[in-house]
Amino acid sequence: MKFSLKIWRQKNAQDKGSFVNYEVFGISEEMSFLEMLDVLNEDLTLKGEDPVAFAHDCREGICGTCGLFINGRAHGPLRETTTCQLFMRHFKDGEALTIEPWRAKAFPVIKDLVVDRSAFDRILQAGGFVSVNVGSAPEANSILIPKKDADHAFDAATCIGCGACVATCKNASAVLFVSAKVSHLALMPQGKPERQVRVLNMVKAMDNEGFGNCTNTGACEIECPKGITLASIARLRREYCKAKLKP
Amino acid sequence: MELNSHIPEGKLEEKWSSHKAGLKLVNPANKRKFEIIVIGTGLAGASAAASLGELGYQVKSFCFQDSPRRAHSIAAQGGINAAKNYRNDGDSVYRLFYDTIKGGDFRAREANVYRLAELSVAIIDQAVAQGVPFAREYSGLLDNRSFGGTQVSRTFYARGQTGQQLLLGAISSMCRQITLGNVQVFPFHEMLDIVLIDGRAKGIVARNLITGEIKSYAAHAVILASGGYGNIFYLSTNAKGSNATAIWRAYKKGAFFANPCFTQIHPTCIPVSSHNQSKLTLMSEGLRNDGRVWIPKNKNDNRSPEQIPETDRDYFLENRYPAFGNLVPRDVASRAIKQVCDEGRGVRGKMAVYLDLSDAINRLGKEVISERYGNLFEMYERITGESPYRTPMRIYPAIHYCMGGLWVDYNLMTTIPGLFALGECNFSDHGANRLGASALMQGLADGYFIIPYTISNYLAELGTEKKNVYHPNFREAENKVKEQVRKFLSTKGNRTVDDFHKELGKVLWDGVGMSRSEQSLKDAIDKIKGLREEFLKNVKVNGIDESLNQSLEKAGRVSDFLELAELLAMDALARDESCGCHFRIEHQTEEHEPKRNDEKFSHVAVWEYQGSDNPPKMHKEVLKFERIHLAARSYK
Numbered sequence: 067m068k069f070s071l072k073i074w075r076q077k078n079a080q081d082k083g084s085f086v087n088y089e090v091f092g093i094s095e096e097m098s099f100l101e102m103l104d105v106l107n108e109d110l111t112l113k114g115e116d117p118v119a120f121a122h123d124c125r126e127g128i129c130g131t132c133g134l135f136i137n138g139r140a141h142g143p144l145r146e147t148t149t150c151q152l153f154m155r156h157f158k159d160g161e162a163l164t165i166e167p168w169r170a171k172a173f174p175v176i177k178d179l180v181v182d183r184s185a186f187d188r189i190l191q192a193g194g195f196v197s198v199n200v201g202s203a204p205e206a207n208s209i210l211i212p213k214k215d216a217d218h219a220f221d222a223a224t225c226i227g228c229g230a231c232v233a234t235c236k237n238a239s240a241v242l243f244v245s246a247k248v249s250h251l252a253l254m255p256q257g258k259p260e261r262q263v264r265v266l267n268m269v270k271a272m273d274n275e276g277f278g279n280c281t282n283t284g285a286c287e288i289e290c291p292k293g294i295t296l297a298s299i300a301r302l303r304r305e306y307c308k309a310k311l312k313p
Numbered sequence: 314m315e316l317n318s319h320i321p322e323g324k325l326e327e328k329w330s331s332h333k334a335g336l337k338l339v340n341p342a343n344k345r346k347f348e349i350i351v352i353g354t355g356l357a358g359a360s361a362a363a364s365l366g367e368l369g370y371q372v373k374s375f376c377f378q379d380s381p382r383r384a385h386s387i388a389a390q391g392g393i394n395a396a397k398n399y400r401n402d403g404d405s406v407y408r409l410f411y412d413t414i415k416g417g418d419f420r421a422r423e424a425n426v427y428r429l430a431e432l433s434v435a436i437i438d439q440a441v442a443q444g445v446p447f448a449r450e451y452s453g454l455l456d457n458r459s460f461g462g463t464q465v466s467r468t469f470y471a472r473g474q475t476g477q478q479l480l481l482g483a484i485s486s487m488c489r490q491i492t493l494g495n496v497q498v499f500p501f502h503e504m505l506d507i508v509l510i511d512g513r514a515k516g517i518v519a520r521n522l523i524t525g526e527i528k529s530y531a532a533h534a535v536i537l538a539s540g541g542y543g544n545i546f547y548l549s550t551n552a553k554g555s556n557a558t559a560i561w562r563a564y565k566k567g568a569f570f571a572n573p574c575f576t577q578i579h580p581t582c583i584p585v586s587s588h589n590q591s592k593l594t595l596m597s598e599g600l601r602n603d604g605r606v607w608i609p610k611n612k613n614d615n616r617s618p619e620q621i622p623e624t625d626r627d628y629f630l631e632n633r634y635p636a637f638g639n640l641v642p643r644d645v646a647s648r649a650i651k652q653v654c655d656e657g658r659g660v661r662g663k664m665a666v667y668l669d670l671s672d673a674i675n676r677l678g679k680e681v682i683s684e685r686y687g688n689l690f691e692m693y694e695r696i697t698g699e700s701p702y703r704t705p706m707r708i709y710p711a712i713h714y715c716m717g718g719l720w721v722d723y724n725l726m727t728t729i730p731g732l733f734a735l736g737e738c739n740f741s742d743h744g745a746n747r748l749g750a751s752a753l754m755q756g757l758a759d760g761y762f763i764i765p766y767t768i769s770n771y772l773a774e775l776g777t778e779k780k781n782v783y784h785p786n787f788r789e790a791e792n793k794v795k796e797q798v799r800k801f802l803s804t805k806g807n808r809t810v811d812d813f814h815k816e817l818g819k820v821l822w823d824g825v826g827m828s829r830s831e832q833s834l835k836d837a838i839d840k841i842k843g844l845r846e847e848f849l850k851n852v853k854v855n856g857i858d859e860s861l862n863q864s865l866e867k868a869g870r871v872s873d874f875l876e877l878a879e880l881l882a883m884d885a886l887a888r889d890e891s892c893g894c895h896f897r898i899e900h901q902t903e904e905h906e907p908k909r910n911d912e913k914f915s916h917v918a919v920w921e922y923q924g925s926d927n928p929p930k931m932h933k934e935v936l937k938f939e940r941i942h943l944a945a946r947s948y949k
Contacts, residue, residue, distance in 0.1 A: 078860055094589070096590075097589055097590075101587070101591050108812070111809045112809065117864060121379065124385060124387065125553060128477055129383040130382070153698075176523055190382075190485070195443070195485035195488050196442065196443050198439075200360075200367060203441065206437045207397075207455055212449075212453050213451050216446050216447070216453075219446040220472065220478075227380065251444050254444050256444040
């Protein structure tokens with residue numbers, strides 16, 4: 067297979083950046099999308115050019131490092147799939163592929179396709195935890211959690227923090243990300259004592275980072291590689307209203 | 314230098330509690346005067362940073378990833394063991410201890426393993442209190458499943474994403490300490506040297522991967538929790554960035570390296586399919602609970618698997634190991650799979666066997682199976698284009714974990730005073746083979762429950778006086794790192810870093826992989842030497858130092874792998890027996906099971922660096938088994 071690639075190149079945060087066209091040949095169906103980029107980079111390196119910087123690590127869809135905007139879609143064309151889990155059999159031979167970084171004010175470009183997502187970490191630090199010290203935990207089975215609640219909490223907790231929700235949102239809102247953590251902990255008894263202060267602090271941190279507001283377009287739900295739904299956002303709103311209204 | 318493991322006297326069951334009682338403490342007001350550096354933010358590093366922060370120490374936490382949450386512990390699938398005995402199926406601390414020692418083929422320390430089993434129960438309590446959403450029964454109680462090498466159900470899990478949930482739990486505790494000002498994080502920073510002053514670890518030199526700045530950081534103690542070196546094989550289940558640089562550079566500064574040849578091959582991974590493949594993907598061992606491993610009885614049977622009737626299938630694990638069946642330990646399963654494939658009996662003659670869940674799907678229904686393994690099935694389908702609900706998975710072994718690592722004493726301190734090693738990067742608990750669901754247990758035991766006690770003992774003796782980064786030893790280390798960076802960028806050869814790495818991987822897989830012989834090891838050592846020389850002269854790294862440069866990062870890591878590879882092969886050559894993962898073809902039974910030599914090799918092989926021009930020196934830590942009777946390992 068061969069592909070025509072149009073890739074965003076940007077030297078650093080200050081550089082303006084632009085698209086550059088490349089061709090890749092000899093790609094097989096079994097190769098992953100990132101392996102196709104590896105082939106391009108090997109070729110560029112041997113030609114003496116700077117290879118394309120892109121973020122990746124586990125290459126099995128769980129670390130949340132990778133994230134490319136492919137033909138106008140966060141993580142490319144497949145539902146509930148990270149960029150690293152795309153395989154070339156998911157594309158047509160000869161197809162033109164436009165590859166861009168996540169674009170959001172709160173995610174400045176570091177180089178080429180790599181962006182700075184530390185804003186997410188700062189939001190978690192504002193309240194994404196249960197205040198329990200090592201040594202003070204009660205016996206595990208003394209906390210009973212209905213299976214349904216545990217399952218729903220798990221569904222929210224699968225967020226990998228990749229930022230696709232922000233990248234795909236026209237407002238560059240981080241509400242799906244924040245709602246996933248708020249939901250996970252609000253659904254479990256361990257998270258209940260701090261639920262109000264948590265939601266207020268996390269939403270405040272999100273606003274401080276320069277993310278946009280949510281207007282319920284639902285784009286985030288479509289592109290989330292872990293299938294986190296708008297139900298989380300609804301829960302975030304309920305949590306937020308309750309916390310705000312409480313004296 | 315004499316090795317002293319500092320294993321406490323007394324009865325096995327009382328060693329840890331009596332040891333703790335004798336450890337010195339740091340007064341709460343003084344704790345904030347101590348600075349501790351932690352390298353790595355996986356389960357061991359994040360749990361250590363969080364619990365030390367909670368105690369009031371000033372912690373600096375470094376990771377090369379863009380966020381601490383991305384460390385490769387995140388990818389652990391199946392579960393975490395704990396001797397809770399919630400199932401009333403005969404589990405106990407002693408049984409978890411015994412299973413772990415036996416699973417490791419009697420090449421681990423009794424005292425460390427017993428402590429690990431003892432602490433396992435508190436880990437589950439801690440994780441639940443943090444809000445880790447473990448799988449539950451309808452009663453609201455915690456659920457369990459079984460794993461390889463055991464006959465009880467003691468594995469706690471969160472679907473196929475247990476590592477993710479445990480890591481996010483540890484990271485959340487660390488986040489709280491960041492907010493409280495006790496932990497400072499340095500993402501996108503790679504440790505490139507450890508700095509010793511008067512023989513003690515006093516800080517590190519790290520490179521900021523975004524700006525290229527090379528800078529020193531001073532501390533009272535340094536903890537390495539940088540993971541394993543499985544990526545040395547190029548194709549492995551590790552993340553692409555996982556590397557040995559931190560432990561290797563510590564080794565070259567005087568930390569001894571133990572049992573480097575103990576590298577685990579995981580039996581159930583998706584087979585290699587393309588020559589440009591960059592990584593192998595694990596399918597959790599949890600699947601062997603409900604899955605059955607088989608091959609067609611007839612070599613040339615090209616029917617699709619659903620069409621092959623029971624009578625024409627060879628369930629070779631169940632037949633060969635009736636007592637444990639599909640749940641034999643990883644090394645045993647891997648070798649059996651390799652053996653049938655080497656005989657040309659793999660699926661359609663290829664290097665693959667079936668892992669079939671259709672019996673379980675029929676018995677339990679698709680819904681139950683999807684609840685247990687849904688995400689793994691989806692992952693498999695994305696990668697291979699085949700649905701495991703319809704057709705059995707094809708699997709083959711791959712490099713997964715390293716039991717070997719930096720030598721540590723009972724306090725988890727290396728041979729460099731003030732330098733500790735936790736989690737996969739130390740050697741301590743798994744002997745020659747790790748049981749499934751034990752890596753998460755060890756990482757968290759080390760970080761939450763061991764290091765907070767043992768590090769205080771070191772710091773209390775040390776005193777609060779701090780060295781600063783203007784000490785000439787920091788300057789010297791910085792200059793050495795800068796020189797190496799300059800060298801990589803100015804070599805301007807003809808081969809890329811990945812190209813060297815791939816070749817190294819092939820040399821190791823062929824010569825130092827699942828089976829090893831004197832000849833294959835000697836050949837591998839020669840090839841590694843040649844490759845290392847060529848790398849220095851012919852590597853090509855483009856771009857500049859003062860910005861993100863992924864080729865430059867890789868060059869440093871691969872250059873360390875090229876050195877470690879030789880030690881790995883030397884250790885495998887010196888261990889002239891078979892044990893656990895280490896299979897020397899010269900030493901096998903008639904049934905191709907590994908044959909240990911307890912008389913000569915019941916020791917930890919501990920290597921000391923002697924400079925680049927001299928071969929390393931081997932020390933032996935003799936393993937004393939006071940409680941366990943050494944026996945031939947049998948899973949029949």
